[in-house]
Structures are given as structure tokens and as C-alpha cells.
Amino acid sequence: MSVILAVDDTHALRRMLANCLRGAGHEVVEAENGEEALKKLRANRPDMVITDLNMPVMNGLDFIMHARQSPEGAALPMLLLTTETAQTLKDRAREVRATGWIAKPFDPDQILDLVDRLA
Amino acid sequence: MDDEEDYTALFFAECDELLGDLQEHLETLLAGQNTDDAEEAVNAAFRAVHSIKGGGAAFGFEALTSFAHQFESVMDLCRSGTLVPTESVVQVMLRASDAIELLVNAARESQDCDDPLIARVSAELAEFHDQPAPAAPPVEEVQTEPAPATTSELTEHSKISLIPHPDIFASGHDPLKILRDLGALGAVKATCVGTLPKLSDLDLMSCPLSWDIEIDTQEPRSAVLDRVSLYSEFADFERVSKEAILPEPVPEPPLRAEDPSVAPQSPPVSTQQRRAPTEQNARKSLRVEVQRIDRLVNLVGEIVITQSALAQRLEHLGSQTDDALSHAIEAMAHQTRELQEGVMAIRAQPVKSVFSRLPRIVRDLSDKLGKPARLELSGEHTEVDSTVIEELTEPLTHMLRNAMDHGLEPPDDRIAAGKDATGLITLSAEHRGERVLIKLSDDGRGIDRDRVLAKAQANGLVGESETLAPHEVDQLIFHPGFSTAQTVSDVSGRGVGMDVVKRKLQSLGGRCVLNNQPGKGTEFIITLPLTLAVLEGMVIVSNAARFILPLSAVIEALRIDDCSVEILPEGRKILFYRGEYLPLFDLSDCLGMPARDGSAGMAIILDSGTHGLFALQVDDLLGQRQVVLKSLEANYRQVEGVSGATILGDGSVALIIDIPALTALGTAAQITLHPKQEVA
Numbered sequence: 001m002s003v004i005l006a007v008d009d010t011h012a013l014r015r016m017l018a019n020c021l022r023g024a025g026h027e028v029v030e031a032e033n034g035e036e037a038l039k040k041l042r043a044n045r046p047d048m049v050i051t052d053l054n055m056p057v058m059n060g061l062d063f064i065m066h067a068r069q070s071p072e073g074a075a076l077p078m079l080l081l082t083t084e085t086a087q088t089l090k091d092r093a094r095e096v097r098a099t100g101w102i103a104k105p106f107d108p109d110q111i112l113d114l115v116d117r118l119a
Numbered sequence: 120m121d122d123e124e125d126y127t128a129l130f131f132a133e134c135d136e137l138l139g140d141l142q143e144h145l146e147t148l149l150a151g152q153n154t155d156d157a158e159e160a161v162n163a164a165f166r167a168v169h170s171i172k173g174g175g176a177a178f179g180f181e182a183l184t185s186f187a188h189q190f191e192s193v194m195d196l197c198r199s200g201t202l203v204p205t206e207s208v209v210q211v212m213l214r215a216s217d218a219i220e221l222l223v224n225a226a227r228e229s230q231d232c233d234d235p236l237i238a239r240v241s242a243e244l245a246e247f248h249d250q251p252a253p254a255a256p257p258v259e260e261v262q263t264e265p266a267p268a269t270t271s272e273l274t275e276h277s278k279i280s281l282i283p284h285p286d287i288f289a290s291g292h293d294p295l296k297i298l299r300d301l302g303a304l305g306a307v308k309a310t311c312v313g314t315l316p317k318l319s320d321l322d323l324m325s326c327p328l329s330w331d332i333e334i335d336t337q338e339p340r341s342a343v344l345d346r347v348s349l350y351s352e353f354a355d356f357e358r359v360s361k362e363a364i365l366p367e368p369v370p371e372p373p374l375r376a377e378d379p380s381v382a383p384q385s386p387p388v389s390t391q392q393r394r395a396p397t398e399q400n401a402r403k404s405l406r407v408e409v410q411r412i413d414r415l416v417n418l419v420g421e422i423v424i425t426q427s428a429l430a431q432r433l434e435h436l437g438s439q440t441d442d443a444l445s446h447a448i449e450a451m452a453h454q455t456r457e458l459q460e461g462v463m464a465i466r467a468q469p470v471k472s473v474f475s476r477l478p479r480i481v482r483d484l485s486d487k488l489g490k491p492a493r494l495e496l497s498g499e500h501t502e503v504d505s506t507v508i509e510e511l512t513e514p515l516t517h518m519l520r521n522a523m524d525h526g527l528e529p530p531d532d533r534i535a536a537g538k539d540a541t542g543l544i545t546l547s548a549e550h551r552g553e554r555v556l557i558k559l560s561d562d563g564r565g566i567d568r569d570r571v572l573a574k575a576q577a578n579g580l581v582g583e584s585e586t587l588a589p590h591e592v593d594q595l596i597f598h599p600g601f602s603t604a605q606t607v608s609d610v611s612g613r614g615v616g617m618d619v620v621k622r623k624l625q626s627l628g629g630r631c632v633l634n635n636q637p638g639k640g641t642e643f644i645i646t647l648p649l650t651l652a653v654l655e656g657m658v659i660v661s662n663a664a665r666f667i668l669p670l671s672a673v674i675e676a677l678r679i680d681d682c683s684v685e686i687l688p689e690g691r692k693i694l695f696y697r698g699e700y701l702p703l704f705d706l707s708d709c710l711g712m713p714a715r716d717g718s719a720g721m722a723i724i725l726d727s728g729t730h731g732l733f734a735l736q737v738d739d740l741l742g743q744r745q746v747v748l749k750s751l752e753a754n755y756r757q758v759e760g761v762s763g764a765t766i767l768g769d770g771s772v773a774l775i776i777d778i779p780a781l782t783a784l785g786t787a788a789q790i791t792l793h794p795k796q797e798v799a
Contacts, residue, residue, distance in 0.1 A: 048291075068289060074324065077291035099291030100349060117300045117349065118291070 001025045002119040003044060007037040007051035007063065008081070013104075017050060017081075020108040026115065034058025034066070041072050048119040049073075050102070050111070053082040053089075065096040077118040081106065130174045134223045136406065141167040141216050149209045161204060164212070165194040171219065173276075180226040183219070186237060190215045193247045202247055211243045277334045277343055280312070282355040283326040292353045294326060304343060305336035409505065412465050419459050420747040426455045427744055428768035456745065463504060463650050470548045470557070471499035473512050477519055481544065484523040491541040492527055494519075498548035503555050504650040510627050511557075511647070514620040518559050518643055519544065521617070526563035526641050536638070538562065554671065555649055560642035566635040568592045575601065593635045597621045630779045654748050656765070656775065658741040659723065661706040662713065665773040666737075667746055667765060672778040674724040674732060676740055682722055694722055694734040703734040704785030706776070710760050727782045735781070744768075748775065760784045 004026050008014040018028040029044045031037035033055040041049070049067070053060040060080055067073030080093050080101040093101055099118060102111065144164040148157055172187035194212070196202035204212075218240045225232035283294050301307050313328040315321065336343065347356050430448055474496050481494040503511075527533075527542035534540055544561045568589060575581040575595045587595075595601060596617045624631050629647040636642075648654070656667035657676075675696075683695040684703060692703040703722065707713070722734045746765035751758060751774070762777035 075288040075291060075293070094352065097286060097290045114349075118296065 001027065002047035002115060003027045003029065004115065004119070005029045005031060005037060005040055005044065005046040005049045005051075007031045007034065007049065007055070007060070009033055009052060009055040013052070017106075017111070020111060021115065024112050024115075034060065034063030037063050038066055038070070041067055041070065041076075045072055046076070048115060049076060049078040050081055051078065053080055053084065061092055061096050061098075064093075064098050068097050079114060079118070127178055130178060131223070131227050133174065134171055137167040137170050138216065138220050138223065139406070140164075141219075142213075145209060145213050145216060148204055149206065149213070157204065161194060161197045165191060165198060168194060168219070171223065175226065178226075180222075182232060183222040183226050186215075186222055186241060187219060189241060189244050190219060193244050196247060208247070211240065211247075214240045215244060277336065277340075278331070279334070279347075280329060280331045280357045281309075282329040282357065284353050284355070285325045287326050287353045288324050290353050292350060294328070294330065294354070297350050297354065298330065298332070300349075301332065301334060301346060304334055304338050304346060306334070308333040407465075409466075412462070415462050416466065419455075419462050422455055423459060423745055423747055424766055424768065426452055428770075431768040459745075466505045466650075467502040468505045468508050469500045469502050470508060470511070470555070473508055473515060474499045474546060474548070476512065477515065477546065480516060480519055481523065484520065488523060490523065490527050490529055492523060493541055493543050495543065495545045496547070497545070501548040501550055501555055503548075503647065507555075507627060507647055507650070510623065514623045514645075515546075515557075515559070517620050518617075519546075522559065522561040522563065522641065526561040526565075528564050532564075536564075550649075551646065554646045557645040557647065558642060559645070560634075560640060562640040565637040565639055565641050566593055566596060566633075568635075568637060571595050589635075593633050596633070597631075654746050654765075654775065656744055656746045657723070658744050658767070658773065659706075659721070659737040660739040660741060661710075661737045663738075664712075665741065665767065665771070666706065667744075667773050667775040668723060668725065668735075669762075669775065669778060670743060672725045672727075674726055677722045677724065679720050679722045679736060682734075696724060696732070696734065699732070701732050701734045702782075702785065703736060704781065705736040706781075709735075709781055709784040725778055725781075727779055733782055733785070735785075746773075746775070 001024075004021050006014055006017045006021065006028050007030075008017065009032055014030055014032075018030055021028050029040050029046055031040045034051070035058045037049070037051065038058075040046075049064075051060040051063055055063075058066075060082070064073075064078050064080070067076065067078065077099040080098045081104060082089065082101055083104045085103055090101065100114070102114065141164050144160040144167065147160040148164065168187050168191045172184055172191055175181075175183040175187060190212070193202070193215075197204045197208070202208060214236070218234075218237045221234050221237065222232050281294065281297060283292075287294065298307065298309050310331045311328055312331055315327060334343065350356075426448075430452060433445060433448055477496070478494050481492055484490075485492045522544050523542075527544075528536065528538075530540040533542065542561060542563060544559070547558045549556050572581065572587065572592050572595070575592075575598070576583055578601070580595060580598055580601070581587065597620075598618060601618065621631050624645060624647070627647055629645055632644040632646075634642040634644065654667070655670035657670050657673050659666050659668055677696075685693050685695070685700070687693060692705075693700045694703040701724065720736055720738045721740050722736055723740070724732055724734050726732055744767075746767075748763045749765055751761060751764045754764070758774070760777055760780050761774045762780075763775045764772050765775060767773050
């Protein structure tokens with residue numbers, strides 16, 4: 001089972017994601033925004049990150065970009081959770097080296113499947 | 120998309136070849152009394168049909184695929200022994216091969232084939248199944264256009280290669296996880312391609328390796344695509360083989376072909392669209408009889424001789440000639456060479472055709488001898504002249520048998536020696552300059568020098584009091600009539616052993632070097648010329664006779680007056696060359712020619728290939744020439760130190776020097792001339 005860092009500013013969504021993952025036996029570390037997530041990344045050494053895109057303080061893309069520069073995050077699977085599906089966003093995600101993205105509203109089975117395959 | 124059209128063209132060219140093979144194997148089957156031959160013929164025919172089926176499926180030729188499938192399953196009945204390939208059965212198969220040819224041609228023209236033969240043969244094939252086997256589609260369905268849905272029950276076999284992008288790790292992906300993930304589809308066999316750089320040069324965030332992956336899956340093709348799509352931005356997935364990717368059940372194939380929004384979606388992992396190859400694309404390769412090419416090679420050889428005769432005449436004329444003429448001759452020399460290379464390239468073939476026969480031999484021997492063994496092949500795609508390849512089978516087979524019989528220990532002994540119970544034999548081929556290098560090694564017991572020596576003494580090959588250096592003992596196994604097998608087995612030890620192999624290799628202009636590590640294994644390194652027809656040579660003079668040195672061995676030519684030559688106390692001569700002392704031999708001594716005034720002349724630095732560099736003293740150097748090899752053995756007899764002869768431009772014969780043999784002869788000559796023995 002994996003340790004997963006779940007990053008989302010919406011408390012309800014974060015809880016939903018965390019419950020879904022915990023239900024499958026994973027350990028979940030939560031963070032409210034990118035900045036907090038960077039700290040938890042260093043402290044908790046997760047196996048995988050699932051992050052929201054639009055967040056205050058530091059958004060998902062910036063978080064991934066910063067995380068990639070740290071030893072903990074350099075080769076870590078990091079999924080972007082987003083309602084947007086515009087190509088420009090996908091290109092941007094690719095640029096900061098996101099591992100992939102999931103469209104909201106997410107399907108719990110899809111998330112778990114991705115965790116199994118990538119983490 | 121152009122690429123894909125090339126693939127279809129290639130597929131059809133391959134089909135023509137496969138159809139030819141199929142016909143041939145069926146004929147063998149028809150004529151064959153020998154059960155081994157029959158078995159092999161059924162297998163080979165099966166493979167041919169299987170390949171056609173696989174390709175047909177990959178390119179979406181449904182009618183062809185389903186017929187091939189039906190044909191294949193009948194042959195499978197023969198393979199499993201359920202059906203005996205009697206004459207009448209084989210006759211049906213021959214008709215089926217006609218039918219499959221019609222279908223291939225129809226597919227090539229992008230037409231439907233409604234020839235009545237197909238339905239008829241299809242019905243005949245169906246009769247061989249007592250009860251409809253689950254894998255074989257019923258006859259009625261075969262005749263209808265849409266592909267039968269039953270094929271999906273078969274395990275599909277996909278081959279793809281995974282080539283990670285440079286930033287794969289930096290995007291949080293991991294090839295290992297991808298491989299593991301593909302495992303969810305079925306049995307996965309992944310072969311790693313590429314080599315890791317030195318640890319100091321290794322970039323941890325980039326992946327220098329790629330993988331060839333074979334997947335046996337019962338999932339539909341779309342599932343394979345789905346699974347791979349998650350990674351498709353971070354790695355390339357190339358389909359490397361069209362082998363047996365069966366069409367997934369499609370209810371309405373014509374609709375799909377017409378609907379552009381669906382059809383071109385498939386990534387390179389599979390190709391679903393029906394392709395309409397143009398006429399020009401359909402035939403890009405041509406099958407030609409080998410004899411015709413041989414004739415061409417011979418003619419080119421003659422042209423080379425004539426050309427050099429012309430060049431030589433021109434030189435004789437000296438200053439009287441005009442520049443235009445000499446330029447024309449020069450251009451002709453250049454073109455002749457290109458022509459020759461072009462012709463030789465036609466005859467080049469991958470060594471695979473030899474290598475591919477060997478795993479079976481290892482398997483059979485493994486059972487027979489009770490020694491589990493594994494054969495690892497590499498460099499199968501190395502291309503060598505087909506004449507060399509033909510001659511290579513016999514010595515390689517012989518050496519492989521030796522390795523199995525004498526080299527590998529029984530499993531118990533191996534375990535006692537701390538080795539894996541399964542023996543490992545590796546065979547590799549690679550190009551090394553103008554030659555091809557073939558290595559055959561085993562991790563067995565190596566050659567027991569004490570036993571070899573004892574045997575040689577018993578046979579009188581070596582005197583009781585003689586002492587030999589370890590490598591000299593090893594060389595004894597190449598001596599005619601030498602065999603250390605305690606009992607003569609029907610596997611290898613019949614007393615005609617390595618001497619036959621060595622002679623065969625020598626006749627091919629090859630050399631065989633042995634690395635013996637007692638307890639650890641034996642390695643044979645064979646080097647062969649890429650072609651038997653021509654040789655780049657340096658023409659030299661010794662004792663007023665002209666000789667040819669293979670240019671591939673020549674490092675440098677020096678005037679002997681400019682060199683520092685020393686004579687060692689025991690009489691051996693050495694030459695100081697670029698900070699190194701090299702043995703200096705005189706060509707006329709080596710070949711046993713009358714002694715001559717040895718001070719003047721040239722020293723040619725040569726690479727012996729096995730014993731490092733040495734220098735050869737000759738009288739003069741005439742120049743560089745391409746020579747056509749003629750066998751001395753066929754026209755006269757074998758001469759030690761000489762690998763063949765050639766006809767020079769003026770019609771005279773020059774001998775071609777066998778460099779590796781020369782080192783041995785040179786050493787011996789110096790010792791007899793200066794009988795103060797003390798060989799280092």
C-alpha cells in the first residue's frame with residue numbers, strides 16, 4: 001500500500017479523495033495548497049501525489065514544478081486533478097512534468113486504478 | 120502514414136517469400152519418408168502460414184486472416200499428432216496454399232477474392248476437424264465477408280517495443296512500473312535493449328534502455344491500447360512485429376473502414392485500417408536465384424583484375440599518357456569498387472539463418488546428455504556474404520556439440536562447483552573492421568590441460584620430456600585425430616574434432632582462437648572475412664617474388680633503415696616501434712625461402728589479431744590493390760603461411776600471406792635458425 005499526498009483547497013473534495021484512497025488501504029497525507037504540500041512532501045516522503053489545479057497561495061502547476069526540483073519529487077508520480085480539459089492546460093501540465101491528469105468529477109475506481117499502476 | 124504503406128509493401132514481399140517456403144515445405148512433406156524431415160516440414164509450413172496470418176491480421180485483411188487461421192489449425196493437428204499428414208492430407212494443404220496465394224494477391228490489389236477454390240478448400244480443411252475445435256471458425260462463416268468473431272477466444276500475441284522518452288523519470292513514470300502494468304494483460308516477456316553507460320557517466324534521470332515486449336493476452340487489442348495510452352506521452356510504443364495480432368471481433372467492419380473518425384485513431388501499437396497499397400509499393404524486393412548473383416560476383420571479380428591491368432599498363436607508359444586518360448582510369452577504379460560493393464551487398468545475409476538452427480540442437484542434446492543448457496544468441500542480424508554463411512553451419516554445429524558434450528559438466532558437478540545447474544552457452548556475432556567476429560563460449564569446465572597433454576603424449580603428438588606452455592597445450596585440440604572423449608559418443612567424440620573445424624575455417628579465410636579457462640569455461644573466437652571473393656591487399660616483394668598482405672592487418676609500413684632493430688641474445692630480432700618492442704620476422708625466413716641480404720628493405724607493422732602486433736621484414740612495397748581471391752588449395756595444395764593466391768594485373772600469380780599463421784612460422788623460423796631455445 002502506498003502513501004499518497006492529496007492536495008486540494010476544497011475541504012470536502014480533499015476528504016472525498018482521502019476517503020476513497022484510505023478505503024483501499026492507502027495512507028493519505030493531506031495538504032491545502034501547494035506551499036503546504038511542498039513541506040509535507042519533504043516531511044512525509046509520499047509514493048505519489050494527487051493535486052488540485054486551482055488553489056490559493058500556490059497552484060498545482062507551480063507546486064509540481066517546484067516539487068520536481070527537489071530530490072523527493074524528482075521522479076515522483078504526480079497527478080493533476082482538474083475540471084479543465086483545455087489543450088493549453090495539458091501542454092502546461094506536460095511542461096512542468098506532471099505524470100498525468102484526472103478530470104473532475106473523478107471516478108473513485110479510476111483513481112484507485114491509477115494509483116495501483118503508477119505508485 | 121508513408122511508413123505504414125511501406126510496411127504493407129514489406130508484408131506482401133514477405134508473403135511472397137513465405138508462400139514460396141510453404142510450397143517447398145509441403146513438397147518436402149509429400150516426398151518425405153524420414154519422419155524427422157516431415158516433422159520439421161510441418162513445423163516450417165505452419166510457421167509460414169502463421170506469419171501470413173499474423174501480418175494479414177495486423178493489416179486488416181480479414182478474409183486472408185481467417186483462411187490462414189483455418190489452414191494453420193489443420194497443420195496444428197498434424198503437429199500435435201492428431202492428424203497424420205498422409206498424401207491426401209498434404210494434397211489438400213497444397214490446394215490450401217494455392218488458395219492462400221489467391222487471397223494474398225486479392226489483398227494486395229485491395230480486392231475481395233470470390234474464387235470458388237477458396238470455399239472448396241475451406242470445406243476440405245474443415246473436414247479434418249472431427250468436431251469443430253473451439254479455435255477454428257466454422258466453414259460457413261469463413262465464406263462470408265466479415266471476419267468471424269470466434270478468433271477472439273485465442274490468446275493474442277503482441278510484440279511491441281517500449282522506448283522511454285528522455286524525461287520519463289522526471290515525469291514520475293518508471294519503465295519497470297509500465298512493464299509490471301502490462302502484466303495485468305497477460306504473460307509479458309520483456310527483453311532489454313541497449314547498454315548502460317559507465318557508472319560515472321550514468322544520468323540517473325534519463326533512461327538509456329528500451330525494451331522489446333511480447334504480450335500473450337486474451338484481452339482485446341483495444342485493452343492493450345488503453346493500457347498503453349497512459350504512458351504514450353512519456354514513451355514510444357512501437358509495434359515491432361506484425362506477428363499474430365488477431366483481429367478483434369468487429370460486428371460491422373465495412374462501416375469502420377468508412378468512418379474516418381474511428382479508423383485513424385489507433386496509435387502505432389496496432390494498425391487496424393485496411394490499406395490500399397499502390398502498385399509501386401507492392402513489390403519492393405525481388406527474389407533472385409543465387410546462381411545469377413554468383414555469376415555477377417565472378418564477373419565483377421574479372422573486371423577488377425582487368426581494371427588493375429589497365430592501370431598498370433598506364434603506369435608503364437609513364438609520362439607519355441595524358442591526364443584525361445589517367446583520370447578516366449582512376450574514375451573507373453572508383454566505380455569498379457562501388458560496383459563490387461553493391462554486388463557483394465546483394466549476397467549479404469544476416470547470420471541469423473545459421474544461428475536460428477542452433478537452439479534446437481542445444482535442446483535436443485540437452486535431453487540426450489541430461490545436461491540442462493541455455494543458448495544465448497546475440498548479433499544475429501550481422502550481415503555476412505551468403506557463401507560464408509553456408510559454410511559456417513557445419514563448424515558451428517560441431518563446436519556447439521563439443522561445448523555441450525565436453526564443455527558443460529553434468530548438473531551435479533556444476534552445483535558442486537558453485538555454478539548454476541543449467542549450463543550457459545553464448546553465441547554472438549559482430550562486425551570487426553572488414554571481418555566478422557563470432558564468439559562461442561560456454562561456462563563449463565574448460566579444457567583439462569593435464570588430460571590433453573597425457574592424451575597427446577599417448578598418441579605420440581608430444582614427446583614425454585617436452586614441456587609446453589599452457590596455450591600450446593590448448594592448441595593440441597586442433598591437432599588432427601585428437602579427441603579426449605573417454606567414450607566415443609554419438610554426440611561429438613568421433614576423433615574428428617576441432618582439426619576439421621579449424622581446417623574448414625581456414626579454408627574460409629577464417630581463424631579460430633581458443634581461450635581456455637579451466638574450471639570456468641571455454642571460449643572460441645572465430646574471425647571470418649565478410650566475403651570470400653575479394654580482398655584489399657598490399658603488394659610487397661620478398662626474394663624477387665610478389666606477395667599480398669591483407670590490408671586489414673597492415674598498421675604501418677616503415678623503412679627499415681629508419682628503425683632501430685635489436686638482436687636479442689637468443690638471436691630473435693626485435694624492432695622498436697612507437698615505444699614498444701615488436702618481434703621482427705623476415706618473410707623469406709618464415710616461408711623457408713633462401714636466405715638473403717637482410718639489411719635493407721621495409722618493415723611492415725602487422726596486427727596478428729591474436730598475438731598483438733609484429734613487424735615483417737620485406738624487400739620492397741609496391742602498392743595497394745584489390746585482389747580477387749583464388750584458392751591455392753583447389754589448384755595446388757595447402758601451403759602453411761599462405762591463405763590463397765591471386766592473379767595480378769600483368770597476369771602473374773601472387774601468394775596471399777596468412778598473417779596469423781605467419782606469427783607461428785616466424786617464431787619457429789627464428790628458433791631453428793638460432794637454436795638457443797628459450798621461448799618466453
